[in-house]
Amino acid sequence: MRIAGAKGDRGGVWFDGPIEMGMRACLHARVAVRVLLQLGTFDAADAAGLYAGARAVDWRAWLTAASTFAVTAKLAREESPALRHSGFAALKVKDAVADALRDALGARPDVDAKDPDVSIFLHLAGARAALFLDLAGQPLHRRGYRVAMTEAPLKETLAAAVLALGGVPREPGALLPFVDPMAGSGTLAIEQALAARGIAPGLRRRFGFERWPALDDAARAAWERLRAEAEAAAEAPRAPLPPIVCADISPEAVGAARQNASAATVDDDITFEIADVAALDRRWEKAVVCTNPPYGERLSAQEVEPVYRSMGRAFMRLAGWDVVVLSGNPLWSRALPLKPVISHRLFNGPLEVRLLRYEIPRGKVKA
Numbered sequence: 567m568r569i570a571g572a573k574g575d576r577g578g579v580w581f582d583g584p585i586e587m588g589m590r591a592c593l594h595a596r597v598a599v600r601v602l603l604q605l606g607t608f609d610a611a612d613a614a615g616l617y618a619g620a621r622a623v624d625w626r627a628w629l630t631a632a633s634t635f636a637v638t639a640k641l642a643r644e645e646s647p648a649l650r651h652s653g654f655a656a657l658k659v660k661d662a663v664a665d666a667l668r669d670a671l672g673a674r675p676d677v678d679a680k681d682p683d684v685s686i687f688l689h690l691a692g693a694r695a696a697l698f699l700d701l702a703g704q705p706l707h708r709r710g711y712r713v714a715m716t717e718a719p720l721k722e723t724l725a726a727a728v729l730a731l732g733g734v735p736r737e738p739g740a741l742l743p744f745v746d747p748m749a750g751s752g753t754l755a756i757e758q759a760l761a762a763r764g765i766a767p768g769l770r771r772r773f774g775f776e777r778w779p780a781l782d783d784a785a786r787a788a789w790e791r792l793r794a795e796a797e798a799a800a801e802a803p804r805a806p807l808p809p810i811v812c813a814d815i816s817p818e819a820v821g822a823a824r825q826n827a828s829a830a831t832v833d834d835d836i837t838f839e840i841a842d843v844a845a846l847d848r849r850w851e852k853a854v855v856c857t858n859p860p861y862g863e864r865l866s867a868q869e870v871e872p873v874y875r876s877m878g879r880a881f882m883r884l885a886g887w888d889v890v891v892l893s894g895n896p897l898w899s900r901a902l903p904l905k906p907v908i909s910h911r912l913f914n915g916p917l918e919v920r921l922l923r924y925e926i927p928r929g930k931v932k933a
Contacts, residue, residue, distance in 0.1 A: 586788045588701045589775065593768040593796055596726035596761065599705050602687055602698035610695035612648035613658050619695055620662035620688075628699060628780045631671045634678035635663065635686060638700070642691035649690060659688050659697070683777045703774020710771035711830035714822035716751040720858050720892075722767070724914060725753040729761065731910050732890035732923045734854050736761040738805070743853035745811040747843040747880075752823025752836070754856050755812035759832035762807050766796040770830070800831075809850075813839040844876040846884070854888045855881065861894030861917065874901035885928045894919040 569591070572581040579598075581587065591601045605628075608619035629635055639656035641649070649655050660677060663686065668674040685700035707723040720728075728734075735741050741762055746754045760767060775781060776789070812823050820838050827833040846855070859877060862870035878901035881889050890908075891898065894917050908923035 585775075585781075585785050586792070589773075589785075589789050589792055592702050592706065592773050592775070593766050593792055595706065596757070596767050597723050597730060599707060599723055600687070601701040601706070603701060605697045605699060607694065607696045609693055610649070610690065611693040613654070615693075616649060616655060616658045616690075616695055617662045620659040620697060621666045623663075623666070623697060625663050625666050626670055628778065629663070629667060629675055629684055630779050631667060631673035631675055633675045633683045633779055634681075635660075635675055635684045636677060636679045636682040637663070637686045637688060639688040639690065642689070655688060655690055659686065683774075683779070685774050699775075699778075701773060701775045702768075703777075704771075706768065708771065709767050709830070711756065711826050712751065712753075713829045714751065714825040716816075716819045716822050719751045720753045720914070722753055722757060724892075724912070725757045725858075726761070726767070727912065728754065728858070728890065728892050728921055729758055729856065731908070731912075731921050732856060733888070733908060734758065734856055734890060738762075741808050743809045743811070743850045745813065745846070745853060745855050746857050747811075747813045747841065747846050747855065748857045748859050748877075749812040749814045749823050750819050750858070752812045752826050754858065755810050755823070755836050756827050756830050756832060758856070759807070759810050759827070759835045760830060762810075763800065763804065763832060763835065764802075765800040765831070769793070769796050769800060807835050810836045811839060812836050813841045813843075815840070815842045842876075844880050846880040848884050848887070852886055853884070854890065855884065856890040858892040859898070861919070862897065870895065871897055871900075874898055878902040881924070881926060884926045887926050889924040889926060891922045891924075892919055893922055898922075 569581045569587065572579050588601050588603055591598065595601065605623055610616035610619050637656040637660045639652040641652050641655065664674040685703050687698040687700045689696045707721040709722045729736060736758065744755065744758050749755055814820050817840050820840050824833060824838050827836050860870065860873065874897055881902055894914060902924060904924045906922040906924050910921040912919050912921050
């Protein structure tokens with residue numbers, strides 16, 4: 567989705583607009599992890615300042631005594647000397663919210679850490695605090711289609727970022743055959759199919775704002791319209807997609823990928839294969855390989871290097887193709903004797919990884 571006037575910042579993007587814009591972002595954003603509505607900012611040099619600033623917010627506009635709520639806190643690198651623990655900071659905000667509503671309404675709302683009606687997010691950078699409401703409630707990578715798991719699955723939002731930053735064509739008229747030869751639970755192939763089909767990534771899940779007691783009738787009507795439009799777009803007839811191949815050497819992984827694709831309603835758009843990456847063949851004149859190979863965290867260098875070498879040899883046979891790899895091991899750079907045309911630093915959870923895109927040249931190349 568595109569938002570006019572959006573401004574990039576470290577770790578996020580800011581935009582101004584009505585609540586409907588936030589709802590649309592929850593429904594359609596493929597790479598965002600959260601959509602946050604800012605309530606206010608204030609100085610919070612210590613616990614007392616944090617409590618006072620949080621208590622000054624008019625929480626009656628967002629919660630009732632019957633609401634449940636939870637607070638999540640994130641401390642930036644330039645942490646406050648007096649506030650070094652996110653759990654303690656979240657606790658101070660929780661106390662402030664509960665105390666403010668008790669005084670205003672005569673009763674304290676309950677805390678529900680697992681399934682709250684209203685999710686509050688605190689960002690603390692040095693002595694400056696910002697409070698937000700989390701529109702989605704649960705992180706946006708939880709699309710609702712991951713019904714079968716494999717070891718170390720790729721988060722859906724990261725998979726969508728790999729496709730976008732790696733330059734994988736996803737628009738009608740530009741689509742190419744797509745292959746993930748080490749697919750695991752199938753996230754890359756599923757995200758490619760969802761984007762190519764124009765299916766909103768949040769269509770199969772519920773959002774936190776749907777439970778907000780403060781959401782008025784006009785906002786609820788807007789949300790129903792947005793969801794109906796997304797449903798209609800997902801069901802609209804479209805031309806057949808180029809092949810999307812989801813392959814893995816593990817039959818269990820392929821079975822899991824098939825189940826997940828079915829839950830995402832794109833299983834008919836994907837071909838599932840049990841195959842070794844070393845046997846990858848050039849079955850089309852032009853195509854894209856996009857994959858997240860093992861990083862070697864559970865394997866020794868002696869075990870992972872042969873896997874990388876076999877991948878490199880297979881990829882060098884794909885003359886004219888593009889190859890996108892999410893690499894978490896510097897040994898990968900030895901496997902493919904080409905300079906990447908795109909290189910981005912990303913994080914897969916706590917692990918720093920590189921997103922690399924290669925253009926496999928035509929003609930004879932030494933592998």
